[in-house]
Amino acid sequence: MGLLVQKFGGTSVADPERIAAVARRVRDSRQRGDQVIVVVSAMAGETDRLLSLANEIVKNPKGRELDVLLSTGEQVTIALLVLALQALDVRARSLTGSQVRITTDAAHNKARITNIDTKRINTALSEGEVVVVAGFQGMSESGDITTLGRGGSDTTAVAIAAALKADECQIYTDVDGVYTTDPRLVADARRLDRITYEEMLEMASLGAKVLQIRSVEFASKYRVALRVLSSFEDGPGTLITSEENIMEEALLSGVTLNRDEAKLTMLGVPDRPGVASTILGPVAEANIEVDMIVQNVGDDGTTDFTFTVHRNDFDTTISILEKISAELGARAIEGDNKIAKISVVGVGMRSHAGIASRMFAALANESINIQMISTSEIKISVVVDEKYSELGVRTLHSEFQLEHA
Amino acid sequence: MGLLVQKFGGTSVADPERIAAVARRVRDSRQRGDQVIVVVSAMAGETDRLLSLANEIVKNPKGRELDVLLSTGEQVTIALLVLALQALDVRARSLTGSQVRITTDAAHNKARITNIDTKRINTALSEGEVVVVAGFQGMSESGDITTLGRGGSDTTAVAIAAALKADECQIYTDVDGVYTTDPRLVADARRLDRITYEEMLEMASLGAKVLQIRSVEFASKYRVALRVLSSFEDGPGTLITSEENIMEEALLSGVTLNRDEAKLTMLGVPDRPGVASTILGPVAEANIEVDMIVQNVGDDGTTDFTFTVHRNDFDTTISILEKISAELGARAIEGDNKIAKISVVGVGMRSHAGIASRMFAALANESINIQMISTSEIKISVVVDEKYSELGVRTLHSEFQLEHA
Numbered sequence: 001m002g003l004l005v006q007k008f009g010g011t012s013v014a015d016p017e018r019i020a021a022v023a024r025r026v027r028d029s030r031q032r033g034d035q036v037i038v039v040v041s042a043m044a045g046e047t048d049r050l051l052s053l054a055n056e057i058v059k060n061p062k063g064r065e066l067d068v069l070l071s072t073g074e075q076v077t078i079a080l081l082v083l084a085l086q087a088l089d090v091r092a093r094s095l096t097g098s099q100v101r102i103t104t105d106a107a108h109n110k111a112r113i114t115n116i117d118t119k120r121i122n123t124a125l126s127e128g129e130v131v132v133v134a135g136f137q138g139m140s141e142s143g144d145i146t147t148l149g150r151g152g153s154d155t156t157a158v159a160i161a162a163a164l165k166a167d168e169c170q171i172y173t174d175v176d177g178v179y180t181t182d183p184r185l186v187a188d189a190r191r192l193d194r195i196t197y198e199e200m201l202e203m204a205s206l207g208a209k210v211l212q213i214r215s216v217e218f219a220s221k222y223r224v225a226l227r228v229l230s231s232f233e234d235g236p237g238t239l240i241t242s243e244e245n246i247m248e249e250a251l252l253s254g255v256t257l258n259r260d261e262a263k264l265t266m267l268g269v270p271d272r273p274g275v276a277s278t279i280l281g282p283v284a285e286a287n288i289e290v291d292m293i294v295q296n297v298g299d300d301g302t303t304d305f306t307f308t309v310h311r312n313d314f315d316t317t318i319s320i321l322e323k324i325s326a327e328l329g330a331r332a333i334e335g336d337n338k339i340a341k342i343s344v345v346g347v348g349m350r351s352h353a354g355i356a357s358r359m360f361a362a363l364a365n366e367s368i369n370i371q372m373i374s375t376s377e378i379k380i381s382v383v384v385d386e387k388y389s390e391l392g393v394r395t396l397h398s399e400f401q402l403e404h405a
Numbered sequence: 406m407g408l409l410v411q412k413f414g415g416t417s418v419a420d421p422e423r424i425a426a427v428a429r430r431v432r433d434s435r436q437r438g439d440q441v442i443v444v445v446s447a448m449a450g451e452t453d454r455l456l457s458l459a460n461e462i463v464k465n466p467k468g469r470e471l472d473v474l475l476s477t478g479e480q481v482t483i484a485l486l487v488l489a490l491q492a493l494d495v496r497a498r499s500l501t502g503s504q505v506r507i508t509t510d511a512a513h514n515k516a517r518i519t520n521i522d523t524k525r526i527n528t529a530l531s532e533g534e535v536v537v538v539a540g541f542q543g544m545s546e547s548g549d550i551t552t553l554g555r556g557g558s559d560t561t562a563v564a565i566a567a568a569l570k571a572d573e574c575q576i577y578t579d580v581d582g583v584y585t586t587d588p589r590l591v592a593d594a595r596r597l598d599r600i601t602y603e604e605m606l607e608m609a610s611l612g613a614k615v616l617q618i619r620s621v622e623f624a625s626k627y628r629v630a631l632r633v634l635s636s637f638e639d640g641p642g643t644l645i646t647s648e649e650n651i652m653e654e655a656l657l658s659g660v661t662l663n664r665d666e667a668k669l670t671m672l673g674v675p676d677r678p679g680v681a682s683t684i685l686g687p688v689a690e691a692n693i694e695v696d697m698i699v700q701n702v703g704d705d706g707t708t709d710f711t712f713t714v715h716r717n718d719f720d721t722t723i724s725i726l727e728k729i730s731a732e733l734g735a736r737a738i739e740g741d742n743k744i745a746k747i748s749v750v751g752v753g754m755r756s757h758a759g760i761a762s763r764m765f766a767a768l769a770n771e772s773i774n775i776q777m778i779s780t781s782e783i784k785i786s787v788v789v790d791e792k793y794s795e796l797g798v799r800t801l802h803s804e805f806q807l808e809h810a
Contacts, residue, residue, distance in 0.1 A: 069484035079474035
């Protein structure tokens with residue numbers, strides 16, 4: 001018996017039949033004696049339907065009114081889910097973000113939660129009701145409807161769990177947990193029972209799309225126990241928690257693959273102070289996010305400066321570099337958008353030396369050339385030719401025996 | 406230059422293109438210097454779409470959650486309309502019923518407005534914005550979303566016009582005004598420039614479906630000047646106002662036809678006190694609305710008791726009468742669901758005698774037999790055989806020269 005926040009995403013509530021299935025799952029929790037707050041997204045496809053209506057009226061709709069429009073998506077779901085719960089004789093009540101009083105800043109379309117009023121939720125819970133809350137939305141101080149940006153329902157769930165000091169925040173999704181790597185790439189990829197917030201953050205930022213980064217950050221900050229489970233089958237899922245709650249530390253948690261990046265190099269740049277900012281300043285001004293950065297100083301007084309951006313930004317970045325190339329006196333610009341970033345992640349790295357060298361040796365053994373390297377405290381990433389994507393991931397998964405717990 | 410409330414129904418905002426057309430109409434009003442509050446319904450078909458989703462989950466959905474669901478329909482429209490206005494460089498802001506603070510009682514699905522807070526609307530107007538308000542919805546004292554029942558957007562518009570003391574409440578619809586009779590029946594039916602609240606109420610209750618009865622009652626009570634206009638073509642429409650604002654009183658305003666009723670008669674009922682309530686009590690208990698009632702006392706101590714109900718209730722009513730027939734000692738029950746009710750309406754009746762006899766003579770002249778008669782201060786209704794529907798309407802329209810102003 002505990003206090004649970006259960007979050008169901010768009011595919012889990014895609015149609016009335018699936019909504020009824022969610023209602024049965026919530027009823028089962030109630031029957032086990034748990035108090036339940038459910039957070040739901042818009043039905044799959046609904047947000048896109050609303051966006052396309054708006055797009056027929058104005059190109060690239062945004063601002064206050066877009067939030068008024070999109071917030072109806074979750075409002076439809078909460079009403080339907082409560083009707084489904086009531087049909088199962090489960091007492092329930094829906095609340096929009098405004099009704100809960102999920103206060104946010106006024107940054108429409110990408111607002112941040114500043115406060116959650118727990119009064120109305122607690123009243124309903126104390127009256128024995130399941131509370132069904134619209135995810136993704138809140139209300140600004142001035143009473144305007146805001147949205148947290150796409151995927152924001154996870155954040156709503158974690159924030160409510162934090163505010164209510166819930167025992168667990170359960171994120172129901174279309175996968176049954178977090179895996180050591182993409183099971184479509186590696187047949188013996190293994191579902192992790194537990195993983196730390198830090199590892200999950202690295203995995204998410206490296207392209208594993210199970211959870212939104214913001215919701216994991218939020219959970220980490222407020223020490224909310226987060227569990228990823230499948231909406232469609234029973235199972236324990238993966239618990240994301242703090243390091244002290246994980247008894248036996250595995251060396252590594254997972255191997256991730258990111259094929260969304262492209263690499264750019266400025267060759268023969270004079271090696272003098274301010275070069276990096278001269279190159280990256282105009283890129284940042286164009287709102288292009290830079291991921292990995294590597295600079296090697298040669299012995300001829302010049303340096304090669306390499307960085308990666310999202311593949312969609314490749315052409316724009318090339319033309320920015322061409323403009324500043326003359327100014328810098330660079331020898332040439334090279335670009336490559338057929339790369340892959342492979343990373344190993346694990347808090348075990350902190351206490352175990354030699355992981356990097358094992359990783360590089362294993363790749364060398366398969367004749368995979370490493371183009372760039374970047375490391376953090378619990379992660380090592382390498383950039384390789386895109387054609388080695390699957391081979392690289394499988395090699396590392398096997399090298400570190402991730403198929404075994 | 407005035408303060409206008411403009412209401413656009415579901416067909417007027419059925420798709421993004423029509424919403425853009427509404428935006429242009431509102432912009433034109435702004436450019437003439439008017440301050441404008443726009444009230445909109447859900448896009449045509451949207452309420453039915455939402456209802457059918459709910460119906461897949463539970464048969465006959467109702468109560469609090471149905472209101473949470475259905476209120477999203479208007480919320481989508483207000484956001485799209487404001488986006489369309491902004492695209493025309495018209496400053497505008499949307500408000501849901503809850504955001505305005507349209508307070509209602511707690512009767513979900515058929516709530517009544519108890520108060521309208523004008524603060525937020527007035528602030529936006531004073532900042533030069535068009536205010537776009539979601540019709541049909543409000544908020545109960547406890548902060549729950551309520552809806553006013555179908556067609557409630559007209560009521561929202563009139564209530565806001567009353568609260569703001571607007572100069573005019575303009576109801577845009579798919580007809581260009583109120584006609585002397587149904588133009589599909591009578592080719593030279595004439596659009597009325599003006600009509601009184603009382604006449605409009607009689608016309609609406611007699612089956613002319615231009616406006617919701619509740620909104621006309623509301624307008625009458627608060628003396629809101631109401632204008633019916635077409636969304637699709639320009640024109641002055643019909644102004645519905647109080648009698649003192651109509652200079653030259655026409656004799657009659659219109660002829661209406663209602664083919665939705667059925668007639669039932671209990672023959673040879675003993676003429677003693679309490680008979681009417683013995684007959685109509687069980688009918689009322691079955692939630693069947695009775696319209697016309699006629700009782701003729703014969704000279705043999707018995708009476709024939711006749712009344713009309715909606716055609717859908719005909720069979721149920723027959724079986725109710727059969728049950729009480731023996732108890733009352735009635736001779737027989739007769740039913741006829743092939744009848745039509747034809748009415749003439751006009752405040753001129755108050756000051757002009759002889760309208761009834763002219764009406765009856767005109768019908769007799771065409772050999773149309775009158776089965777029942779019912780009168781009010783400004784209306785005379787007759788029940789005739791359904792086959793005389795069109796002939797009867799045309800005869801009376803011509804007799805009273807309604808084609809001429």
